[in-house]
Amino acid sequence: QVQMVQSGAEVKKPGASVKVSCKPSGYTFTGYYVHWVRQAPGQGLEWMGWIDPYSGEASYAQNFQSRVTMTRDTSISTVYMELSRLTSDDTAFYYCARNGVSGDYASVWGQGTLVTVSS
Amino acid sequence: DIVMTQSPDSLAVSLSERATINCKSSQSVLYSSDNKNYLAWFQQKAGQPPKLLIYWASTRESGVPDRFSGSGSGTDFTLTISSLQAEDVAVYYCQQYFDSPYTFGQGTKLEIK
Numbered sequence: 001q002v003q004m005v006q007s008g009a010e011v012k013k014p015g016a017s018v019k020v021s022c023k024p025s026g027y028t029f030t031g032y033y034v035h036w037v038r039q040a041p042g043q044g045l046e047w048m049g050w051i052d053p054y055s056g057e058a059s060y061a062q063n064f065q066s067r068v069t070m071t072r073d074t075s076i077s078t079v080y081m082e083l084s085r086l087t088s089d090d091t092a093f094y095y096c097a098r099n100g101v102s103g104d105y106a107s108v109w110g111q112g113t114l115v116t117v118s119s
Numbered sequence: 120d121i122v123m124t125q126s127p128d129s130l131a132v133s134l135s136e137r138a139t140i141n142c143k144s145s146q147s148v149l150y151s152s153d154n155k156n157y158l159a160w161f162q163q164k165a166g167q168p169p170k171l172l173i174y175w176a177s178t179r180e181s182g183v184p185d186r187f188s189g190s191g192s193g194t195d196f197t198l199t200i201s202s203l204q205a206e207d208v209a210v211y212y213c214q215q216y217f218d219s220p221y222t223f224g225q226g227t228k229l230e231i232k
Contacts, residue, residue, distance in 0.1 A: 035221075037169075045161075045169065045212055045223040061220035062120075095168055103175065104216040105159040109168040 002026040004034075004096050004110035011116045017084040020113045022096035029077040030054040033099040035106045036070060036081045040092040050099070051079055086117045121145050121215050125224035131232040138200040140227045142213035147193045150217065157217035160189055160198045163226075164209045172211075173198065205231060 097106035156176035173189035
């Protein structure tokens with residue numbers, strides 16, 4: 001079955017960067033876009049952007065445009081989301097999710113990675 | 120950006136009763152060339168990632184119980200749970216994927232009365 005397995009929790013200091021990985025399985029890695037969505041504790045969902053694992057092309061929400069980089073490594077079928085210049089407002093769960101079969105909806109989600117930003 | 124507004128923010132319904140959650144977009148998410156509404160619904164239980172329930176506004180994801188249904192078009196959408204079960208306690212989100220950024224509603228918390 002399709003699974004999205006993410007890397008473990010991270011603790012970072014303000015101003016640092018974090019890189020979260022997401023390893024899909026159960027389907028052809030290059031066949032579907034991967035979305036990234038974050039959720040601050042007790043808050044709602046915020047879409048960050050997507051990456052096309054086939055071409056490496058990425059599209060980012062304006063809110064994150066200057067600080068986020070989404071990449072992929074086809075040799076190990078893994079996608080990454082790196083967020084720089086962290087502040088306490090970036091403390092959140094970060095989720096990856098595979099695109100749907102017929103459209104750009106997030107169909108299968110990873111378990112989430114908690115990133116805590118604290119001095 | 121397209122703003123998604125859900126109502127109500129919270130809802131308490133008795134077991135076996137109907138639950139209705141509304142979602143309104145600030146502009147139409149109906150694409151004229153394919154006549155599809157680019158709208159999805161998600162369920163998030165406590166401590167879990169979101170789960171896709173409905174896409175294209177009314178297409179149920181595989182494995183989702185048929186008591187969940189989606190309706191609406193253009194700017195106004197509804198998620199209906201026909202007979203509430205205890206396991207349906209969760210926060211429900213709508214999301215538009217018509218135009219980037221793919222914005223979510225603020226969420227509706229569903230509880231048992």
